[in-house]
Amino acid sequence: MTTIKISNSLVSVQWLKENFSAENLIILDADMKPVTPVAGGVGESIYIPNSLRFDYDNHIKDMNTTLPHMMPTPEFFQDEIQKLGINQNSAIIVYDHVGIYASPRAWWMFRAMGHENVAVLDGGLPAWINAGYKTASTLNPVPVKRGDFLSTPQADAFVDSSYMLKRLHDSNVTIFDARAKGRFDGLEPEPRPHMKRGHIPNAVNIPFASVLESGKMKSTSELQTMFEKYKENQKIFYCGTGVTASIVALAAHQAGYENFSVYDGSWAEWGMEKENYPIEK
Incomplete structure (x- = not known):
């Protein structure tokens, strides 16, 4: 094999x-x-x-x-x-x-x-x-033998709120919000309770759906066009909880970029009613 x-x-x-x-x-x-x-x-x-x-x-x-x-x-x-x-x-x-x-x-x-x-x-x-390929009705059982996988943490792959606060006004950093435009603009309610509306100051809205077409990633050339304006900058992606941010991060990766991070807490942390992080609408 x-x-x-x-x-x-x-x-x-x-x-x-x-x-x-x-x-x-x-x-x-x-x-x-x-x-x-x-x-x-x-x-x-x-x-x-x-x-x-x-x-x-x-x-x-x-x-x-x-x-x-x-x-x-x-x-x-x-x-x-x-x-x-x-x-x-x-x-x-x-x-x-x-x-x-x-x-x-x-x-x-x-x-x-x-x-x-x-x-x-x-x-x-x-x-x-x-594609007509075979499917299964069950998942495979977890194997008896453990693997030898080792974690080797990569600096700033995931970042926190303090990291974000230090870079809000850094001209060499672009923050991307992967939520739908209505949520970004604060016009639509958040799907989770006790959340404020709006977005992180100076963020750029690239809704995750905009990098996809019929459930697949758009072409490399289309993705490169989307990120061309920000190609020199470090990129930080966020969304509601760090899930769809990773879709746009993958899109940036497919477009040829490496210098990026995902804000792990995303809006679930930044937009909490009890928090006092700066917000734009």
């Missing part, structure tokens, strides 16, 4: 089918229910064969905060990933049931812990089904 090294952070279902028998391939179902309605999607109990569950919404997250699915400590992440039988040389494909929604967050979590041999399945489970 062969082993593979992933050369792109986005792979097609055809690529996955062709490399399905690779010895070091790991397929992770990273699905979670969207907070706001998203078109398309496949229901539960349908999976790509050999999938393991990667649940950062309920399990692989910081359990010591009320903020949703925050990045856990490197030690906790390493332990949970080893339990899934994932190794240092594993080639990891993450997908979700919507197309591209929850999977980029999982991709970025692995990148943040130093594992670059990971990619998002473009189009996710819907694209796999539309």
Whole structure:
């Protein structure tokens, strides 16, 4: 059997089918229910064969905060990933049931812990089904043998509110908000209770849906055009909880950019009624 090294952070279902028998391939179902309605999607109990569950919404997250699915400590992440039988040389494909929604967050979590041999399945489970490939009705059981995955935290992959406050007026930094324009402008209510409306000062709105087309990532040239104006700047992405921010971060990565971060707390932290962070509308 062969082993593979992933050369792109986005792979097609055809690529996955062709490399399905690779010895070091790991397929992770990273699905979670969207907070706001998203078109398309496949229901539960349908999976790509050999999938393991990667649940950062309920399990692989910081359990010591009320903020949703925050990045856990490197030690906790390493332990949970080893339990899934994932190794240092594993080639990891993450997908979700919507197309591209929850999977980029999982991709970025692995990148943040130093594992670059990971990619998002473009189009996710819907694209796999539309291609006529076989599905499974159950997930694979967790393997008995632990993997040898090691966390190697990357500086500023995820950043916090204090980091954000120091860079609000830095002309060399561009902050991107991946929420819908109505939420960015403060015209639509937040989907979570006890939240203020508006956005982080000086943020640029790139709604996550604008980098997608029919559940897949737009072309590299289209993405490059979107980010051209900000190409020299460090980029920080946020959204409601750090999920859809990772979609736009993946888009920037596909456009050829490396110098970026995801604000982990995102609006769930910044916009809390009890907090006093600066806000624009």
